[in-house]
Amino acid sequence: MLKQIANEVAKLEVAIAALIKAAPHLAELAxxxxxxxxxGKMTSAGLVAAMPELGQVSNMIAAALLGAAPYDDDSGKRRGDRHVKGGRRKVRNLFYMACLGAATRHNPVIMAFYDRLIAKGKEPKVALTACMRKLIGILNSMIARRQKWDARRYELSDPARPQPSACTA
Incomplete structure (x- = not known):
């Protein structure tokens, strides 16, 4: 039964990839x-299908649509905690898993951001949610500009690394 389900999933993945490839606009986004x-392919397929607004809205709206935007819980003088809520749950779940790998293993820019947040004392899940918000903002900008990934554009300056001086003698 497990083999049959795996075969069905593989067939669906091939069909989804074919549909995306057939539409030039979707193929470019993917x-x-x-x-x-x-x-990867399944993350891009999910984002293309469930978040067609990417590239047409602000980064804050993209994060809210994903469900990674913080909302306050304030009332009068009381300042409550900030929580993420709303958004598109299935896309958020898909993006969470992709961002987990990016923040902990495979994407140097997001890894540096995640490590910096952890070093500041943030909880791992809070740091990962911030990484999701950062990555969806980067994707939103990339799609709006029709540009592919360029790590140099998004890398943070490392305070431990010596910076080139403005004055050279």
């Missing part, structure tokens, strides 16, 4: 998304 380290 190619841009898949250029990011750790985002």
């Amino acid at each position: 190619e841009i998304i898949e250029s990011v380290p750790e985002l």
Whole structure:
């Protein structure tokens, strides 16, 4: 029974890939998304299908649609915790797993961001949610500009690394 389910999943993946390849606009979006380290065919297919707004909205709106935007719980003088809520649950679940691999193993830019947040004392899940928000913002900008992944564009300056001086003698 497990082999039969695996075969059905493989057939569906092939059919989804064929549908995306058949539409030039979707194929271009998928190619841009898949250029990011750790985002593969199924992640790009999910984002293309469930978040057609990518590239047309602000990064804050993209994070809210994904369900990775923080909302406050304030009332009067009381300042409550911030929580993520709403958004598109299935896309968020798909993107969470892709971002987990990106933040812990495969994407140097997101790994550096994640490590910096952990070093500041953030909980791992909070740091991962921030990585999701950062990565969906990067994807949103990449799609709006029709550009593929360029790590140099998104890398953070490392305070431990010496910076080139403005004055050279």
